[in-house]
Amino acid sequence: MFIDEAKVILKSGAGGQGCVSFRREKFIPKGGPDGGNGGKGGDIVLLCDRNEGDLQNYRWQPHRSARNGTPGMGRQCAGPNGEDLILPVPPGTQVVDDVSGRLLAELTEHGESVILLAGGKGGLGNMNFKSSVNQAPRRTTPGYPGETGTYRFVLKTIADIGLVGYPNAGKSSLTNMLTAARPKMAPYPFTTLHVNVGVIEYPETHGRIFMADIPGLIEGAHENRGLGHQFLRHIERCTLLVFIIDMAGSENRKPWDDHRILERELRLYSPVLATKPRIIVANKMDLPKAAENLILFKQKVKDMVIPISCYTREGVDEFLAKLWKAVKGSPADRPKPPVLAAITEPKKKKVVRAVVKKKPAAKKLKAKKSAPKKLISKKAKSAAKKVVRPKVKSTKATKKKSKR
Numbered sequence: 343m344f345i346d347e348a349k350v351i352l353k354s355g356a357g358g359q360g361c362v363s364f365r366r367e368k369f370i371p372k373g374g375p376d377g378g379n380g381g382k383g384g385d386i387v388l389l390c391d392r393n394e395g396d397l398q399n400y401r402w403q404p405h406r407s408a409r410n411g412t413p414g415m416g417r418q419c420a421g422p423n424g425e426d427l428i429l430p431v432p433p434g435t436q437v438v439d440d441v442s443g444r445l446l447a448e449l450t451e452h453g454e455s456v457i458l459l460a461g462g463k464g465g466l467g468n469m470n471f472k473s474s475v476n477q478a479p480r481r482t483t484p485g486y487p488g489e490t491g492t493y494r495f496v497l498k499t500i501a502d503i504g505l506v507g508y509p510n511a512g513k514s515s516l517t518n519m520l521t522a523a524r525p526k527m528a529p530y531p532f533t534t535l536h537v538n539v540g541v542i543e544y545p546e547t548h549g550r551i552f553m554a555d556i557p558g559l560i561e562g563a564h565e566n567r568g569l570g571h572q573f574l575r576h577i578e579r580c581t582l583l584v585f586i587i588d589m590a591g592s593e594n595r596k597p598w599d600d601h602r603i604l605e606r607e608l609r610l611y612s613p614v615l616a617t618k619p620r621i622i623v624a625n626k627m628d629l630p631k632a633a634e635n636l637i638l639f640k641q642k643v644k645d646m647v648i649p650i651s652c653y654t655r656e657g658v659d660e661f662l663a664k665l666w667k668a669v670k671g672s673p674a675d676r677p678k679p680p681v682l683a684a685i686t687e688p689k690k691k692k693v694v695r696a697v698v699k700k701k702p703a704a705k706k707l708k709a710k711k712s713a714p715k716k717l718i719s720k721k722a723k724s725a726a727k728k729v730v731r732p733k734v735k736s737t738k739a740t741k742k743k744s745k746r
């Protein structure tokens with residue numbers, strides 16, 4: 343499983359306690375204080391390592407702490423420092439404060455390192471407090487405590503180009519064909535579940551282009567449809583986006599609709615992606631209807647379109663040449679970033695609500711005042727009912743009358 347986000351709880355080491363000790367040696371009476379200082383606590387260090395693929399280690403083991411410093415010792419010996427904890431992370435890892443959401447560090451180059459949490463300083467031993475007026479001090483200081491923090495590690499893959507397209511458009515097929523990466527490809531949607539980075543080699547120029555194959559994007563991805571759109575973070579750093587469009591419309595969609603929806607989803611994700619330079623690749627040109635659709639597509643979409651087929655390799659060499667120019671060429675050769683147009687959302691229908699006439703406040707007051715009257719009238723009613731059916735007490739006289 344590819345993990346590109348992990349929450350970690352880190353703690354640097356505490357400093358060691360200072361030592362109280364006095365020199366005791368034969369023939370040296372009252373040798374004086376010789377308690378050493380405590381050692382420094384270990385730091386939490388992040389190290390950018392290209393051999394790390396993702397953040398899986400941190401997902402399963404989020405609590406990490408560095409070693410504490412050792413307390414000082416007699417004979418003026420300082421305690422050893424706590425060992426630093428070095429956490430290797432893949433290139434492109436961002437460190438975000440979990441509480442404030444602030445970006446604290448970003449590691450992009452192999453070998454780059456950052457001290458995230460410093461270890462506590464060691465305490466002072468009693469030898470530091472000797473003076474002419476206090477020649478046998480018993481005073482020491484404790485080591486400083488280590489720092490703790492909760493962070494989010496977010497991996498944003500580093501690649502030159504990012505492939506954007508509907509599921510089954512042929513992104514993984516293109517990656518398989520051009521690079522040594524082997525992402526799974528199959529005729530069902532969402533075959534690719536996480537980012538795969540491949541390297542396109544250009545032997546003539548001894549150059550290379552890093553290509554990121556990401557999962558498919560569908561309409562409503564910003565509302566978490568399909569695989570959502572969080573994986574788009576992996577192409578945020580790309581210099582160029584390559585739209586892969588199924589020009590044959592093999593899933594009964596129109597290629598120009600696919601293009602419009604992809605653009606819209608990118609805009610809804612972030613303006614950064616919406617304004618990235620891009621080229622369009624029309625894939626599956628070997629299938630019928632593709633050529634016909636391409637003519638219509640070019641009428642509707644004015645950007646540069648490169649027709650290819652991952653089956654027949656048709657147009658692939660032309661694509662590679664244009665890709666090199668677009669990524670590594672002179673600024674004049676590179677495609678211009680699009681202007682961010684306002685996202686056109688369908689207008690909401692006006693909801694006509696029934697007008698409810700409110701009673702004037704004065705009437706409400708009256709009604710409140712009349713409330714006790716009502717209670718009285720209820721009481722009166724119940725009293726009247728009681729009057730209608732009075733209970734006759736049976737006395738001796740009445741009993742005699744009834745017997746007669």
Ligand SMILES: Nc1nc2c(ncn2[C@@H]2O[C@H](COP(=O)(O)OP(=O)(O)OP(=O)(O)O)[C@@H](O)[C@H]2O)c(=O)[nH]1
Nearest residue numbers: 509510511512513514515527528532533534558652
């Ligand atoms: N006929 C034809 N089929 C193609 C071409 N390119 C890809 N396919 C087929 O399209 C299907 C999907 O290809 P994938 O490369 O897995 O597509 P994907 O864009 O990576 O798809 P997800 O990973 O699901 O987003 C596979 O069955 C491929 O064989 C092409 O140029 N021509």
Ligand SMILES: [Mg+2]
Nearest residue numbers: 513514533534
């Ligand atoms: Mg794929």
